[in-house]
Amino acid sequence: MPYPLDAAAVRSWCGLALEALGRERERIDAINVYPVADGDTGTNLYLTLESAARAVEAAFDGHASAGTAPGLADAIGAMAHGALIGARGNSGTILAQLLRGMTDVLAAGGGTDGTDTATGDRSAEALRRALRRAAASTYEAVAHPVEGTVLTVATAAAERAAGEAGDAAAVARAAHEGARTALQETPGQLAVLGRAGVVDAGGCGLVALLGALADALSGEVTATPVAVRADAPLPEAAGCDVAAHTAADACGEPGGPAFEVIYLLEASDEAVARLRTRLDGLGDSLVVVGGDGLWHVHVHVDDAGAAVEAGIEAGRPYRIRITHFGGAGRTKEPALAARAVVAVVPGAGLADLCTGAGATAVTVRPGEPPASGELVQAIRQAHAREVMLLPNDPELRHTAAAAAEQARTEGVRVAVIPTRAAVQGIAALAVHEPDRSFDEDAVAMTSAAGATRYAELALAERQSWTMAGVCQAGDVLGLIDGDVAVIGSDLTVTAMTVLDRMLSAGGEMVTLVLGAGAPAALAERLERHVRERHLAVDTVVYDGGQRTAPLLIGVE
The missing domain is CATH 3.30.1180 (Hypothetical Protein Tm841; Chain: A;domain 3)
Structure with missing residues (x-):
């Protein structure tokens, strides 16, 4: 018996989708060649949905403690928010936007007092509109949409659903079939997929997600978040045969940006519009999703620090993750010394003092604070496995943090010593002992700075x-x-x-x-x-x- 499109169905959908992506994760990773052949699309989708599922469970727990039941708006809103804050990679970010697009429609049709109004025929129509909105919203989020990707698959799913006259379960099943058919066609739409002999990995994940939605609404499984359904992996006919592709990193486009930068951002719509323009000029694979003051930013760049700084100018970035693409973009400098110190100083005399003490100095020009890229370059020039970074200015804390994060992706262990002035840097440098353990040295230098x-x-x-x-x-x-x-x-x-x-x-x-x-x-x-x-x-x-x-x- 079909189930209504309500909070319980969303809960079931999360559980079934997480199971499906868990089964398909490795196969999806194996066919990941676009936009970067880093073999993590399946994993990113799974982790993103895992965050969404946790948020839905938290919503149910919160209502249970208050003696109420969540409505459709509560559940789908929690799912979208959980995906937003936990999105991983390009694919996870797009998934978060898909769910937000569905939420824009479904939350408007369900109450928050436990009474769902999107039931029966209205439920089916609400799902049709939600899928259309989800597909459209992905194109809005991606700076330069490319056909033959998950965007194409989402659009095909929405179009097939729009022509289905049945109930919500039938609409979901039609969307699933539309997605499967579109997935088969992606190698002919995107050259890199055709050369590799694979379908789009993100689209493959969307097929699994829509299949789980159809199962949750069809009544083929019990509507609980941990229900187990019959094992139904993505069929070979859907295009997920990995036989033609055993080394994803050999099929990607060469010479792309070196880093993937992801962060959550608290900012206004106007600031995010400016941020999109700036990030678009820095790199590619730009996806910015969210709204109502909270955004998830994803971009591939060569200057990761500049991407983070752009976020700082737009608002408050946090949960910053920077990943270095192996074999892409720049190669890192060899790490020779055991440990070094990099210090930002405001004058040539202080620079000479630091250099004399064995540190690498970055001299601040009047009115021109150093960018994170300059600090990263100084860390590279130190040629060390471990670096103590002394910003010596409270205004440089974010810049230093961004530089440290980028250097860590290149294999350098970095500690940012919280020096707020050059004299604190001098005190920290005076107690620096390369022969101590990294943590002991960082503590001693921090203590000396704090005592000054x-x-x-x-x-x-x-x-x-x-x-x-x-x-x-x-x-x-x-x-x-x-x-x-x-x-x-x-x-x-x-x-x-x-x-x-x-x-x-x-x-x-x-x-x-x-x-x-x-x-x-x-x-x-x-x-x-x-x-x-x-x-x-x-x-x-x-x-x-x-x-x-x-x-x-x-x-x-």
């Missing part, structure tokens, strides 16, 4: 409000740990006040880093001041050469 309070002297460019009051253009600002604490008119006097405030909490060592425009006598006067006012405190002076601040101060 930092300050800088700067000149106000305009009148503005600060935590220390109103400053005027030309005033000397003393910033302690990033906040304005002192406003003065004389550089030396203001520096003395800052030192006194910092040392009032204790300290054993003062580090002074002189900027390019610092007065010649500044260091001598400050050293004398510390010696006279703060006994047993040592002072060390470096010529930093930075143009951004006449003086940097560190207190350990």
Whole structure:
């Protein structure tokens, strides 16, 4: 007996689809040649649907604890959201969009109070419209749609379903048959598939997904999330014969981008529109899905850091995953040394100091913070298996994280030491011990940086409000740990006040880093001041050469 299209059917669909993809995962992986022959389409689809199934179960559990039953909108919405946040790879991202497209229709036809309105004939019509919307939405999400892929298969499924006059189960079965027929034709539509003698891997997964939906609605299996149906793998007639293709990595298109970048993004529609344009210029296989402030971004690029930075500019990216395609794009540099340090510094003097200590320095140009690509290049130039990365600026934390993530995909173990100022970097570099274990060294350097309070002297460019009051253009600002604490008119006097405030909490060592425009006598006067006012405190002076601040101060 057919089942209605309701929350229970969605739950059953998830369970059956997960079983089907679990059985077919390896076969789908084996025929994965487009867009990159990385042999993971089946796995990505399975993991994406696994996330969707967990979300549906959570929705049922939440309603059970409240003594209610979920409606169709709750279940299909949870399925789509779970797929969105757990989408893996190009195929998983498109699957998430397919489910979101269905949700746009089905959620509008079902209540959230446990009463489903999409039943009977209305259920069948709702499913027809949902499949049409799902197919159309995939074309909207993909920057450059290609025929002979899962997009074509989804469209054929929707068209076949539209011509079916039966109930929802019959509509789902028609969609499944339409997808199977379209899948057979994909090798003739996409050259790379024809050369490999295989069908589209993503389309193969969609056939399994639609077959599970038809089973869930037909009543051939019990409508529970863990029901077991008769083993029905994708038939050879559907085009999933892998005999003609035993090495997916030999059939892909050469010379493609080196990295796959995926992240979730909290951003507005307007920001995402700009992001699409920027990412489209960076690489290919761009798919951006989602809405209502939450998006899933997928792109293949050579500069993974730039793709992440684009997300940072658009909103808040998280769950960032960067995968290096073996044999594609760039090849990584050989790792020679055991461990190295890469430090971002604001001046040539500090760069010389770091280089003298054995580190690789990235010098910041005034007003031009380094991009993650520059940091990745510096990590490569360090020629080390392990790297300690010192950003030395709170504004570079995302850039450093993106660079570290990309370097890790190239086989380099990277720890980002959370240094917020150059003087913290100096302190961290001073305790660096390559002979220690990686984790012990990272902890020691982080501890040394954290134990160093930092300050800088700067000149106000305009009148503005600060935590220390109103400053005027030309005033000397003393910033302690990033906040304005002192406003003065004389550089030396203001520096003395800052030192006194910092040392009032204790300290054993003062580090002074002189900027390019610092007065010649500044260091001598400050050293004398510390010696006279703060006994047993040592002072060390470096010529930093930075143009951004006449003086940097560190207190350990």
